[in-house]
Each structure stands twice: as C-alpha cells, then as structure tokens.
Amino acid sequence: MRDALAQMLALCNYRVIEADSAAAAIKQAEAHGDNIRLALMDIILPGMNGPDALKELHAVCPGLPVLYLSGYSDEILEAKGINGCHLQKPVHPMHLLQQVRGLLDAASHDTRKG
Numbered sequence: 001m002r003d004a005l006a007q008m009l010a011l012c013n014y015r016v017i018e019a020d021s022a023a024a025a026i027k028q029a030e031a032h033g034d035n036i037r038l039a040l041m042d043i044i045l046p047g048m049n050g051p052d053a054l055k056e057l058h059a060v061c062p063g064l065p066v067l068y069l070s071g072y073s074d075e076i077l078e079a080k081g082i083n084g085c086h087l088q089k090p091v092h093p094m095h096l097l098q099q100v101r102g103l104l105d106a107a108s109h110d111t112r113k114g
Contacts, residue, residue: 009096009100017035041067043068043069051081065104065107066085
C-alpha cells in the first residue's frame with residue numbers, strides 16, 4: 001500500500017520520502033527534516049505505534065502535521081486518544097489528495113502567520 005500511495009503522490013508532483021518503519025521514518029526526518037512538510041503514517045507501524053512515532057518526529061521536526069491512515073473506526077481511534085486527521089483504509093485516492101493538500105495549505109498558512 002505504501003508503494004502505491006507514494007507513486008500516486010509522486011504522479012501529483014509531491015516529493016515523497018518513504019520509510020518502512022517508525023525508526024526509518026525518524027532517520028529520514030533527521031536527514032531531511034527541513035524538507036518534510038507532512039507525515040503520512042499508519043496507526044500501527046513496525047516497532048512503534050503512529051502516535052509515539054509522531055512524538056519522535058516532532059523532536060526533529062516540531063509541529064509537523066500528520067495524516068494517519070487506519071483500518072480502525074473513528075470511535076476506536078477516539079477511545080485510544082487519537083484525535084488527529086485520519087483517513088479510513090482503504091483510502092480513496094481523491095480523499096487522500098484532498099486531505100494532503102488541505103494539511104499542507106493549513107501548515108503553510110500557519111507558517112506565514114508566525
């Protein structure tokens with residue numbers, strides 16, 4: 001699924017940096033932190049869950065927005081204390097692109113404000 005989403009985003013002119021685990025994502029953030037504008041991740045990752053991985057990513061890239069992908073329902077995510085932007089898997093490509101664009105635009109707007 002990661003490969004297909006990365007290809008789709010690349011075809012829409014987004015630069016994509018892939019990672020196959022939370023540890024790899026953190027290493028990528030350390031190497032490319034200034035160029036990362038959005039994290040797209042599952043709730044469950046090899047070696048660490050998504051919210052814990054995001055805490056580590058925020059240590060490297062403060063304020064980095066995240067879009068979670070999950071097979072869990074909204075109710076289960078809320079019960080687990082996950083109240084961020086998320087899309088239910090399987091993800092419809094247009095919904096993904098709309099969310100990505102919206103999060104990037106919101107982050108860009110927040111940066112210009114401050």
